[in-house]
Amino acid sequence: MTAAITCRDIVMRFQEGDESHLVLDNITLDIDPGRLTMIAGPSGCGKTTLLSILGGALKPTSGDVCVFGEHLAKLSGGAMARFRRSHVGFIFQQYNLVPALTAVENAAMPLIIAGTPAHQAFKAARRELARLGLEKYADRLPKKLSGGQQQRVAIARALTHGPRLVICDEPTAALDSKSGEAVMAILGDLSKDESRAVLVVTHDQRVFSFADRLIELEDGRVRADEDMVAIRGLGANGEDGASPHDEAA
Amino acid sequence: MNDIALKILWADLGKAAAMILGVAFSTLLMAQQAAIFVCLIGNTASHISAAQDVDIWVADGRADYFDDPGALPAALAQRVKSVAGVAYAAPFIRMNVVLDSNDFVEQGILVGVEADTLMGAPQKMLQGAIASLRSTDTFVIDGRGYSDIWPGEELRLGRILEVDGRRLRLVGIVDPPSPFISMPLIYTSTATAALVRPGVSPGFVVVRAEESAQAAPLAQAISEQTGYGAFDKDAFAQMTIDYYLDNTGIPINFAITITLGFIVGAAIVAQTFYLFVTENLRHLAVFKAMGANARQLITMTAIQCVSVAVIGFGLGIAGAAYFFETVPEKITAFKGFYLPWGIFVKVGLVVLGISLVSGLISIQRAVRFAPAHVIRG
Numbered sequence: 001m002t003a004a005i006t007c008r009d010i011v012m013r014f015q016e017g018d019e020s021h022l023v024l025d026n027i028t029l030d031i032d033p034g035r036l037t038m039i040a041g042p043s044g045c046g047k048t049t050l051l052s053i054l055g056g057a058l059k060p061t062s063g064d065v066c067v068f069g070e071h072l073a074k075l076s077g078g079a080m081a082r083f084r085r086s087h088v089g090f091i092f093q094q095y096n097l098v099p100a101l102t103a104v105e106n107a108a109m110p111l112i113i114a115g116t117p118a119h120q121a122f123k124a125a126r127r128e129l130a131r132l133g134l135e136k137y138a139d140r141l142p143k144k145l146s147g148g149q150q151q152r153v154a155i156a157r158a159l160t161h162g163p164r165l166v167i168c169d170e171p172t173a174a175l176d177s178k179s180g181e182a183v184m185a186i187l188g189d190l191s192k193d194e195s196r197a198v199l200v201v202t203h204d205q206r207v208f209s210f211a212d213r214l215i216e217l218e219d220g221r222v223r224a225d226e227d228m229v230a231i232r233g234l235g236a237n238g239e240d241g242a243s244p245h246d247e248a249a
Numbered sequence: 250m251n252d253i254a255l256k257i258l259w260a261d262l263g264k265a266a267a268m269i270l271g272v273a274f275s276t277l278l279m280a281q282q283a284a285i286f287v288c289l290i291g292n293t294a295s296h297i298s299a300a301q302d303v304d305i306w307v308a309d310g311r312a313d314y315f316d317d318p319g320a321l322p323a324a325l326a327q328r329v330k331s332v333a334g335v336a337y338a339a340p341f342i343r344m345n346v347v348l349d350s351n352d353f354v355e356q357g358i359l360v361g362v363e364a365d366t367l368m369g370a371p372q373k374m375l376q377g378a379i380a381s382l383r384s385t386d387t388f389v390i391d392g393r394g395y396s397d398i399w400p401g402e403e404l405r406l407g408r409i410l411e412v413d414g415r416r417l418r419l420v421g422i423v424d425p426p427s428p429f430i431s432m433p434l435i436y437t438s439t440a441t442a443a444l445v446r447p448g449v450s451p452g453f454v455v456v457r458a459e460e461s462a463q464a465a466p467l468a469q470a471i472s473e474q475t476g477y478g479a480f481d482k483d484a485f486a487q488m489t490i491d492y493y494l495d496n497t498g499i500p501i502n503f504a505i506t507i508t509l510g511f512i513v514g515a516a517i518v519a520q521t522f523y524l525f526v527t528e529n530l531r532h533l534a535v536f537k538a539m540g541a542n543a544r545q546l547i548t549m550t551a552i553q554c555v556s557v558a559v560i561g562f563g564l565g566i567a568g569a570a571y572f573f574e575t576v577p578e579k580i581t582a583f584k585g586f587y588l589p590w591g592i593f594v595k596v597g598l599v600v601l602g603i604s605l606v607s608g609l610i611s612i613q614r615a616v617r618f619a620p621a622h623v624i625r626g
Contacts, residue, residue: 052621057538078542084620085540096535100260101253112250113541 003030004165004197005054010063012049012220023049024060025220031199033164035229036191036210039201041217047201048169050217054199055090055167056083068164085114089158091187093170095150097142103129103153104138110161121160128156132186148179155186166190168200172207184210254549257529258556264528265557268521272561272600273568275514279507280569280588280596286503288586292429293493294486295585296360299425300369304464305456306485307338307471310478314492315485316430318343318452325475326363326454332471334462339363340451342442348433349411350398357394357433359412361442361451369455370436377406377421382438388412389421393581394433410435415445429493431582511599518557519607526550526611530618538620546615554608555601562600566593 012024023046031037031054039047052058053065056072059080065072070083084090089110097106104125111121129138132152142150151171158166168187172180184200184207191198191212200211208214208228216224258265297306297315307329309319321340329338342361347354362370364383371379375392382389388410395404408419412435425434443449456479458467464481471479480488494500526533533546570588577583 049621055538058619058621081537081540081542083540084538088540090535090538092535096531098253098257098532098535100257105253105256109253109536110539112253113536113539113545118252 004033005029005031005065005067005199007054007065008063010050010053010060010065012046012053012058013061023220024053027063027220027222029215029222029225031197031213033197034192034194035212036188036198036200037213037215038208038211039199039215039217040203040205040208041223042203045217046220047203047217051167051169051199051201055088055165056080085110086161087164089161089163089166091151091154091158091166091168091171093173095142095147095154095174097150097153097157099142102139102141103134103145103149103156106142106153107138107156107160109157110163114161116161125156125160128160129153132156146179147175148182151175151179151183152186155183159190164196166196166198168198168202170202170204171200172202172204177206180204180207250545250549251552254552255556257532257549258525258553261525261528264521264525268518268525268557268604269561269564271514271517271521272558272604273564275510275517275603276562276565276596276600277568278510278513279599280566280592281572282503282506282510283592283596284569284573284588285583285586286499286507287589287592288583289429290490290493290499292585294489295429297482297486297489299371300455300482301372302366302457303369303455303482304458305468305471305479305481306341307454307456307475307477307479308452308485310476312452312478314489315343316489320450321452321454321477323451325477326451328475329454329456329471329479332467332474334459334467334470335456336459336462337366337368337457338454339366339368340439341369341453341455342439342449343452344442344446344449345432346413346435346445348398348435349414350408353398353400355397355433357412357435358430359442359445360434360436361439361449362436364438364440366457368457369453371423371425373424375422375424376404377419379421379423379436381420382436382441384420385438386415386417386441386444387420387437388417388441389423389436390419391423391425391434393425393431393584394435395422396581397433412437413445417441417445511603514600515603515607518561518603519610522554522557522604522607523611525553526608526615530615533612533615534618534620534622537615537618543616547609547612550608550612550615551605554604558601558604561604562597565600566596 007027007029010024010027014021014023027050039050041047053060059073068087075083104122107125107129108121111124126138129135132155134152137145137149171183175183187198187200188210211228214226214228215222312319326338326340329335340363344359346357346359348357362368367379379389381387404422406419409416458464468479468481573586573588577586
């Protein structure tokens with residue numbers, strides 16, 4: 001299988017006054033499509049910084065990042081924006097829906113930003129919302145939706161333009177356990193698509209069981225990189241290694 | 250994106266209203282004060298522009314504006330008449346007098362026009378006929394002066410007024426040009442003026458050019474042949490306006506008010522826009538993370554700015570227009586004041602500029618905001 005993302009020797013330093021902070025220290029990874037990859041670790045370990053670099057929102061200090069054949073370090077700011085517009089869907093911890101816009105308008109934003117005519121964008125957004133069970137909430141403002149519904153709108157927004165890479169930053173952190181599981185089940189489904197990579201940053205251990213692969217960072221380095229499918233398979237005496245949530249999902 | 254920008258703007262109705270009111274207030278202040286200034290300064294030359302039958306004003310070479318005429322020799326009008334291209338030339342007196350109606354005594358301005366031609370006399374009469382000035386010891390008064398001298402009384406001809414101690418009979422009431430100096434204005438013949446103040450000299454000689462002659466070259470010819478200053482109507486009006494601009498505090502006072510309007514408007518709009526953009530920074534950053542480029546963010550902000558500017562300007566200019574529609578009818582000091590098109594356009598451009606610059610300065614934060622920040626929360 002060709003990796004969706006390859007990163008080699010990623011180093012990220014932040015300058016703060018005279019002090020230089022090393023946030024990522026020689027990270028080298030290959031991330032495959034068709035799997036839900038989780039990046040975990042304690043606060044400050046660099047997981048969100050790594051996610052930002054892989055999503056084309058931040059350039060590393062050094063190293064090479066190649067996402068679906070695009071070498072991000074070589075792209076200009078404008079080209080990075082075009083890359084994100086075409087290939088990346090973002091799901092944020094705090095949903096980050098625009099309160100003035102309805103669910104369908106929020107979900108249509110990536111297409112509108114990409115220049116798709118509004119009626120086509122809204123049509124696609126409604127379709128995506130319907131797929132996530134939010135058809136009847138499409139014309140509601142975010143404040144009229146529960147946290148779980150808002151996060152599903154955010155997922156619809158991340159998917160409506162058909163991105164090949166879905167980046168999720170602590171998607172369950174603001175949700176109760178039931179809503180969190182529902183959201184993770186949706187993300188798990190998404191990751192089954194062989195043309196798409198789903199990356200989730202989390203420190204919520206309750207959702208580790210949804211991961212196909214779990215990468216743990218510590219002090220800017222990869223501390224552990226585990227194939228959860230294989231581990232689950234061993235735990236089930238060599239059976240198919242499916243996630244315990246697959247049936248529920 | 251345009252619709253989205255407008256939805257975001259109107260969703261925060263309080264801030265949108267604050268920005269619109271800021272622009273409206275600024276527009277009102279700038280347009281109203283600028284228009285009053287233009288009309289007021291224009292009124293300094295209103296007697297010149299209202300004397301439609303006069304093409305050229307001949308004055309003492311040292312005279313530099315209408316309200317301070319020198320003393321010209323009585324025979325000058327004859328010399329001017331002899332210049333080729335002059336159709337008529339007549340003496341024109343302007344002097345300050347004391348008006349006494351028994352009930353009130355006050356300062357006034359007497360304008361003496363030649364009885365034969367009545368050149369320089371106002372055309373529009375409220376009562377009576379201007380030709381009645383040809384009778385000795387008669388006068389015509391402006392409507393506003395009538396109200397000052399006989400307050401609350403109906404317009405009535407035949408009344409007697411002492412002018413510098415000489416009793417004159419009222420034969421007409423005129424609707425004169427908007428005054429700059431708010432003193433009663435009376436018109437007499439030059440003969441009656443000489444009876445009021447024996448030995449008075451004309452301040453000007455007013456000239457009508459032959460139809461084939463052009464005013465400016467003719468004024469030049471009169472000046473060369475007589476040795477006195479001669480100015481075509483427009484040039485003399487401009488000289489008078491320039492005098493008041495250069496020698497009074499009027500421009501400074503109005504400039505201060507107009508500048509204050511600009512500063513207050515700019516401050517309100519800039520501050521509110523800054524707060525508006527700051528509060529929307531997270532959403533703009535999310536758009537940026539999704540791939541929106543700087544041009545799209547700037548366009549969104551520009552649309553919001555233009556919307557605020559257009560509505561605010563509309564309200565402000567409507568307020569200014571309402572002022573000029575209603576107040577000049579009720580307050581004679583504002584008689585003839587109006588909102589010039591030039592001010593409408595210029596204030597519109599200034600307001601648009603304030604709104605756009607404020608918005609574009611504010612949006613810089615969002616443009617510079619790294620998309621990674623929104624992921625970090």
